[in-house]
Amino acid sequence: MHIPIIVGGGGLVGLLTMRELNIIYPNKEKALLEKGHYFGDLASGRNSGVMHAGLYYPLDSLKRELCLKGNLLWEDLAKELGISFKRCGKYLVAATKEEIPALEELFQHAENNGVKGLAWCSEEEKEKISNYCYVEKAFFSPMSGFISPSEATTKIRDDLYKKDIPLMADYNIEEVKKEGSKFVVKTSRETFTCDIFVNAMGGFAPKLRKDLGLSNIETYWVKGNYVKLNKSFYNEALIYPVPPKSLLGLGVHTSFDFDGIIRFGPDTEECSNGYEHSLSADIVDKMYPAISNLFKGIEKTDLQADYCGIRSKILVDGNIYTDFWLGDPSIHGIPGYYEYLGIESPGLTASPALAQTMASRIRSDFSEVF
Ligand SMILES: Cc1cc2nc3c(=O)[nH]c(=O)nc-3n(C[C@H](O)[C@H](O)[C@H](O)COP(=O)(O)OP(=O)(O)OC[C@H]3O[C@@H](n4cnc5c(N)ncnc54)[C@H](O)[C@@H]3O)c2cc1C
Numbered sequence: 001m002h003i004p005i006i007v008g009g010g011g012l013v014g015l016l017t018m019r020e021l022n023i024i025y026p027n028k029e030k031a032l033l034e035k036g037h038y039f040g041d042l043a044s045g046r047n048s049g050v051m052h053a054g055l056y057y058p059l060d061s062l063k064r065e066l067c068l069k070g071n072l073l074w075e076d077l078a079k080e081l082g083i084s085f086k087r088c089g090k091y092l093v094a095a096t097k098e099e100i101p102a103l104e105e106l107f108q109h110a111e112n113n114g115v116k117g118l119a120w121c122s123e124e125e126k127e128k129i130s131n132y133c134y135v136e137k138a139f140f141s142p143m144s145g146f147i148s149p150s151e152a153t154t155k156i157r158d159d160l161y162k163k164d165i166p167l168m169a170d171y172n173i174e175e176v177k178k179e180g181s182k183f184v185v186k187t188s189r190e191t192f193t194c195d196i197f198v199n200a201m202g203g204f205a206p207k208l209r210k211d212l213g214l215s216n217i218e219t220y221w222v223k224g225n226y227v228k229l230n231k232s233f234y235n236e237a238l239i240y241p242v243p244p245k246s247l248l249g250l251g252v253h254t255s256f257d258f259d260g261i262i263r264f265g266p267d268t269e270e271c272s273n274g275y276e277h278s279l280s281a282d283i284v285d286k287m288y289p290a291i292s293n294l295f296k297g298i299e300k301t302d303l304q305a306d307y308c309g310i311r312s313k314i315l316v317d318g319n320i321y322t323d324f325w326l327g328d329p330s331i332h333g334i335p336g337y338y339e340y341l342g343i344e345s346p347g348l349t350a351s352p353a354l355a356q357t358m359a360s361r362i363r364s365d366f367s368e369v370f
Contacts (some may be wrong), residue, residue, distance in 0.1 A: 010034030040153030046309030224266025
């Protein structure tokens with residue numbers, strides 16, 4: 001069966017890409033193929049739900065550009081589809097005097113990145129949050145906030161269903177081959193051909209592109225665990241540490257959901273058993289030092305293992321690549337093939353902007369009817 005446009009992967013990036021492609025090509029037949037039984041069940045449903053403001057990323061990076069754009073786009077999307085969105089802001093906190101230079105550097109970097117509204121905390125404000133965390137110096141970022149990723153996925157999925165776009169769960173893409181000008185997409189159920197194939201398969205995207213002879217990018221996975229707090233705690237704004245020097249994560253912070261549950265996480269753990277979501281039995285013990293270094297009044301007995309997510313990082317030509325990778329024919333030379341690789345944090349925040357960027361690249365390659 002021939003379907004002109006196929007998107008592989010039904011996380012938020014794939015779903016939002018389909019939404020954008022439907023705006024550009026409303027009359028073209030298209031389908032989204034997802035290997036799981038549900039949409040948004042991997043990284044898109046296993047994260048902190050934080051709408052990042054763009055503090056951390058290099059000035060000339062796609063991460064910075066698309067995080068800033070995505071943060072604003074989510075506000076519109078949330079209004080349009082009735083998705084809960086809270087711009088609660090976040091505190092960046094130096095818990096010790098030694099951390100102050102790194103915090104000051106981050107503040108300057110964030111201002112250079114164009115993040116709006118940043119302000120150093122007054123003594124009064126510091127005193128307020130010092131009931132909950134150790135604080136030598138802190139600043140506030142009002143553009144940060146949170147959504148519920150599962151609610152967002154459901155509402156975006158339902159909007160696509162209403163537009164009669166086939167979202168096909170339980171279709172595992174096993175192979176993609178180029179034959180002439182078309183792609184042959186072999187799935188666990190049937191084989192399709194298409195003119196445009198978008199690879200939005202998260203941590204599995206690098207493996208599939210090898211079928212097309214593209215072997216310069218490898219994936220490596222880093223798990224992030226969360227523990228749940230069994231009592232009430234400060235929940236007016238997020239609290240984040242000064243990020244550790246390693247590039248693997250932003251450091252254990254608070255995260256909220258709309259049911260009032262407070263979590264700490266994510267840490268960083270090697271994925272020694274591949275892409276799987278079990279939590280080690282001693283996860284509370286392992287995470288407790290990072291929690292108690294910043295947060296006050298939390299005992300181990302207040303904490304309970306909750307869930308984890310897997311970050312999809314990439315190596316390009318064997319080197320760690322820390323930006324998003326948006327591949328298109330001008331980069332890899334395969335007409336009709338588009339790919340998202342290395343979509344780790346802030347990929348949730350950036351997802352509407354990632355989708356718009358990719359859709360506009362496709363539009364400029366396929367402006368004529370095909
Ligand atoms: C621990 C953690 C915390 C994070 N916190 C934040 C945060 O607070 N804020 C933020 O902005 N970002 C955050 N992120 C990043 C964000 O979650 C991801 O960038 C985003 O969800 C990526 O979405 P995706 O659609 O690319 O990937 P995924 O959600 O992983 O979707 C890929 C989809 O492809 C499907 N697929 C894979 N292989 C196949 C196949 N062969 N055939 C068909 N389908 C296939 C999968 O089943 C999956 O549904 C976090 C990530 C992690 C892991």
